[in-house]
Amino acid sequence: xxxxxxxxxxxxxxxxxxxxxxxxxxxxxxxxxxxxxxxxxxxxxxxxxxxxxxxxxxxxxxxxxxxxxxxxxxxxxxxxxxxxxxxxxxxxxxxxxxxxxxxxxxxxxxxxxxxxxxxxxxxxxxxxxxxxxxxxxxxxxxxxxxxxxxxxxxxxxxxxxxxxxxxxxxxxxxxxxxxxxxxxxxxxxxxxxxxxxxxxxxxxxxxxxxxxxxxxxxxxxxxxxxxxxxxxxxxxxxxxxxxxxxxxxxxxxxxxxxxxxxxxxxxxxxxxxxxxxxxxxxxxxxxxxxxxxxxxxxxxxxxxxxxxxxxxxxxxxxxxxxxxxxxxxxxxxxxxxxxxxxxxxxxxxxxxxxxxxxxxxxxxxxxxxxxxxxxxxxxxxxxxxxxxxxxxxxxxxxxxxxxxxxxxxxxxxxxxxxxxxxxxxxxxxxxxxxxxxxxxxxxxxxxxxxxxxxxxxxxxxxxxxxxxxxxxx
Amino acid sequence: xxxxxxxxxxxxxxxxxxxxxxxxxxxxxxxxxxxxxxxxxxxxxxxxxxxxxxxxxxxxxxxxxxxxxxxxxxxxxxxxxxxxxxxxxxxxxxxxxxxxxxxxxxxxxxxxxxxxxxxxxxxxxxxxxxxxxxxxxxxxxxxxxxxxxxxxxxxxxxxxxxxxxxxxxxxxxxxxxxxxxxxxxxxxxxxxxxxxxxxxxxxxxxxxxxxxxxxxxxxxxxxxxxxxxxxxxxxxxxxxxxxxxxxxxxxxxxxxxxxxxxxxxxxxxxxxxxxxxxxxxxxxxxxxxxxxxxxxxxxxxxxxxxxxxxxxxxxxxxxxxxxxxxxxxxxxxxxxxxxxxxxxxxxxxxxxxxxxxxxxxxxxxxxxxxxxxxxxxxxxxxxxxxxxxxxxxxxxxxxxxxxxxxxxx
Numbered sequence: 001x002x003x004x005x006x007x008x009x010x011x012x013x014x015x016x017x018x019x020x021x022x023x024x025x026x027x028x029x030x031x032x033x034x035x036x037x038x039x040x041x042x043x044x045x046x047x048x049x050x051x052x053x054x055x056x057x058x059x060x061x062x063x064x065x066x067x068x069x070x071x072x073x074x075x076x077x078x079x080x081x082x083x084x085x086x087x088x089x090x091x092x093x094x095x096x097x098x099x100x101x102x103x104x105x106x107x108x109x110x111x112x113x114x115x116x117x118x119x120x121x122x123x124x125x126x127x128x129x130x131x132x133x134x135x136x137x138x139x140x141x142x143x144x145x146x147x148x149x150x151x152x153x154x155x156x157x158x159x160x161x162x163x164x165x166x167x168x169x170x171x172x173x174x175x176x177x178x179x180x181x182x183x184x185x186x187x188x189x190x191x192x193x194x195x196x197x198x199x200x201x202x203x204x205x206x207x208x209x210x211x212x213x214x215x216x217x218x219x220x221x222x223x224x225x226x227x228x229x230x231x232x233x234x235x236x237x238x239x240x241x242x243x244x245x246x247x248x249x250x251x252x253x254x255x256x257x258x259x260x261x262x263x264x265x266x267x268x269x270x271x272x273x274x275x276x277x278x279x280x281x282x283x284x285x286x287x288x289x290x291x292x293x294x295x296x297x298x299x300x301x302x303x304x305x306x307x308x309x310x311x312x313x314x315x316x317x318x319x320x321x322x323x324x325x326x327x328x329x330x331x332x333x334x335x336x337x338x339x340x341x342x343x344x345x346x347x348x349x350x351x352x353x354x355x356x357x358x359x360x361x362x363x364x365x366x367x368x369x370x371x372x373x374x375x376x377x378x379x380x381x382x383x384x385x386x387x388x389x390x391x392x393x394x395x396x397x398x399x400x401x402x403x404x405x406x407x408x409x410x411x412x413x414x415x416x417x418x419x420x421x422x423x424x425x426x427x428x429x430x431x432x433x434x435x436x437x438x439x440x441x442x443x444x445x446x447x448x449x450x451x452x453x454x455x456x457x458x459x460x461x462x463x464x465x466x467x468x469x470x471x472x473x
Numbered sequence: 474x475x476x477x478x479x480x481x482x483x484x485x486x487x488x489x490x491x492x493x494x495x496x497x498x499x500x501x502x503x504x505x506x507x508x509x510x511x512x513x514x515x516x517x518x519x520x521x522x523x524x525x526x527x528x529x530x531x532x533x534x535x536x537x538x539x540x541x542x543x544x545x546x547x548x549x550x551x552x553x554x555x556x557x558x559x560x561x562x563x564x565x566x567x568x569x570x571x572x573x574x575x576x577x578x579x580x581x582x583x584x585x586x587x588x589x590x591x592x593x594x595x596x597x598x599x600x601x602x603x604x605x606x607x608x609x610x611x612x613x614x615x616x617x618x619x620x621x622x623x624x625x626x627x628x629x630x631x632x633x634x635x636x637x638x639x640x641x642x643x644x645x646x647x648x649x650x651x652x653x654x655x656x657x658x659x660x661x662x663x664x665x666x667x668x669x670x671x672x673x674x675x676x677x678x679x680x681x682x683x684x685x686x687x688x689x690x691x692x693x694x695x696x697x698x699x700x701x702x703x704x705x706x707x708x709x710x711x712x713x714x715x716x717x718x719x720x721x722x723x724x725x726x727x728x729x730x731x732x733x734x735x736x737x738x739x740x741x742x743x744x745x746x747x748x749x750x751x752x753x754x755x756x757x758x759x760x761x762x763x764x765x766x767x768x769x770x771x772x773x774x775x776x777x778x779x780x781x782x783x784x785x786x787x788x789x790x791x792x793x794x795x796x797x798x799x800x801x802x803x804x805x806x807x808x809x810x811x812x813x814x815x816x817x818x819x820x821x822x823x824x825x826x827x828x829x830x831x832x833x834x835x836x837x838x839x840x841x842x843x844x845x846x847x848x849x850x851x852x853x854x855x856x857x858x859x860x861x862x863x864x865x866x867x868x869x870x871x872x873x874x875x876x877x878x879x880x881x882x
């Protein structure tokens with residue numbers, strides 16, 4: 001059940017109506033949301049429901065064990081058990097094929113590999129996200145950030161809650177469980193904000209992302225040999241806009257739907273291409289993942305507390321594993337490695353204390369130069385991220401040197417590309433102003449306007465609905 | 474008082490949702506009817522189709538749907554869409570007779586109608602009547618063909634005439650995701666720079682021949698080709714076709730005798746259409762699948778397409794299982810080449826081919842489309858290509874070798 005479909009709209013409206021009818025009865029309300037979440041997940045493939053239920057139940061039980069343990073050693077032991085099982089599950093489903101291929105290819109370089117037939121497991125949808133939720137639950141309990149005793153029902157709902165189940169944002173147990181423990185407050189519903197998020201998410205996904213994918217990115221990245229420098233450059237920029245609009249569009253809709261149900265999700269994107277340095281980029285791009293990696297991987301590795309060299313190693317390890325989290329392929333590892341090296345280079349650069357340089361770095365001109373430089377560095381990473389093999393990535397880079405007309409640069413494509421990239425520079429006050437303005441309208445009219453905008457988006461979008469890019473992760 | 478203040482936000486939200494529902498039904502009654510018709514055969518469709526059709530009929534006099542159609546056509550003319558069929562429709566807008574509720578119009582389904590299959594009396598739903606005349610199966614009494622036995626493990630592709638100097642061979646690639654994922658990109662990448670070949674893209678993921686009301690290939694394929702006249706057409710389609718469909722309001726469950734008859738007709742019509750103008754057709758069968766039940770379904774679909782395709786003198790049914798399957802033609806995920814290199818040949822879904830798996834097929838197809846000897850002399854006739862190389866003896870071609878080296882970096 002994809003977000004921009006009639007099926008999801010009907011499902012969500014039904015859940016919304018029943019959930020608010022039951023808001024005075026927390027157990028019934030949460031049971032309904034849990035049931036809805038499993039229906040939502042089972043719509044794709046019901047055979048993986050036991051896996052989702054198993055991981056949720058296991059992490060809930062281990063979290064309870066951690067909370068009840070009296071000694072630090074016992075807590076650590078339960079945490080290690082829980083995290084190991086979660087990571088082993090993720091590793092089995094996501095990385096068996098990758099490891100098998102790598103092993104057999106390496107073996108083949110030295111000796112004839114064995115003729116074995118192995119099947120790598122099929123990848124359950126959203127496993128990277130719900131396993132990370134489970135680990136967050138365990139770690140937050142271990143660190144004492146979850147103060148109330150973990151309720152198993154809440155743990156199940158926290159891991160499986162349908163708006164974030166497939167592609168995030170990754171919620172922290174310490175911030176979401178208290179919301180589940182509270183009685184729903186209808187005054188917390190921000191209908192106008194939710195409507196704006198849903199509409200902007202749909203526009204980004206259905207119009208910008210889908211059009212860029214079908215008209216620009218897919219043709220070039222499938223057969224880069226057929227295109228010259230201008231088309232290739234546009235396709236690289238196009239992918240930067242596409243992946244942003246695709247993923248932030250998904251999370252906008254997720255946050256909007258959760259808001260209508262009375263739950264607050266954290267912001268996941270904050271105009272990432274306005275960043276002027278790699279550190280800032282990661283504070284703006286997929287914020288829930290980068291902060292998860294920071295808190296549960298980078299800090300436990302020692303963060304920046306163990307000397308400069310160790311800091312750089314920790315940064316690189318975190319980004320390499322972050323790359324591997326996105327996909328089981330060496331191209332993703334290279335993408336992570338590139339971002340790790342950007343972060344290290346930026347730290348080294350920031351350490352230079354030569355006064356004229358320090359003054360220059362404080363100027364607006366430098367900030368804009370840094371933005372453009374960083375955007376292109378990020379685009380280099382996106383080429384590896386998008387390419388299905390290194391051969392294709394190298395061909396894309398090679399075609400940037402080959403002259404050729406911009407055959408794909410049609411008016412509509414350039415327009416949505418501009419919107420996808422420049423839209424991030426839109427002042428936040430515009431949206432706030434729109435929200436306030438909407439608040440002055442009668443409720444019926446607000447709903448009608450939402451319908452009109454969605455109908456327009458449907459007309460503007462290409463035929464069919466492409467799956468969200470982040471579903472595969 | 475407290476209770477009132479608490480429930481007021483909920484009431485307002487429900488009012489907004491009600492406003493949304495009323496407005497969306499008004500604005501999108503056509504879209505909702507189309508959505509219902511696109512649903513898989515089942516209880517939801519059974520309920521949704523009559524309800525949305527009634528709403529559509531009731532709201533049609535308001536003219537909102539016509540405004541929507543005009544907007545779509547205007548956008549198409551402005552270059553907003555690259556949907557070939559929509560562009561064609563924009564150039565030749567439907568007559569008033571094609572709109573629901575119109576009276577006093579001829580009963581035949583128009584090629585410009587968005588969903589001719591849904592019009593009463595449209596038979597199998599394949600809209601173009603022109604191709605049936607060329608189709609011997611449809612004219613035969615009791616058009617249904619008894620299914621042939623197992624598909625052949627080996628097929629020979631008879632050599633093509635040499636490419637004329639300065640006139641590249643036009644090769645159309647058509648089908649669903651079995652063509653769109655892996656196969657087409659690999660073929661186009663490997664053929665890039667080959668002056669003897671020109672590739673035309675005419676494929677679309679998520680389509681098939683079973684449900685013309687969802688995607689009508691008889692309408693879309695000519696639009697995708699435009700002015701191109703292919704010499705060779707490579708077809709890879711059918712992975713989504715293991716489902717029931719509705720004909721004349723009657724549900725035909727997948728695998729029933731009536732279903733088989735209509736599906737065979739649709740394949741035959743499609744085959745006749747893509748082979749028009751004397752194009753040679755290679756129908757790439759579906760590869761073995763990982764899931765047991767799905768694989769059984771695919772094996773049956775292969776038997777059906779093989780039965781129909783093998784009747785045509787200019788079409789060849791080509792079995793990919795001999796390249797991407799194991800010794801028995803069954804699913805396998807990895808292939809070890811003679812040089813010791815191991816490749817993963819299937820994608821993670823257990824359905825589609827990976828780029829490497831597609832490369833095993835494309836290297837053979839390209840040898841047939843543009844034989845190496847012909848490239849140099851331009852006159853030598855290529856030998857008939859055996860479509861099967863025993864799995865243990867798969868040897869990398871020059872192209873595959875290069876590809877493998879690149880992948881292994």
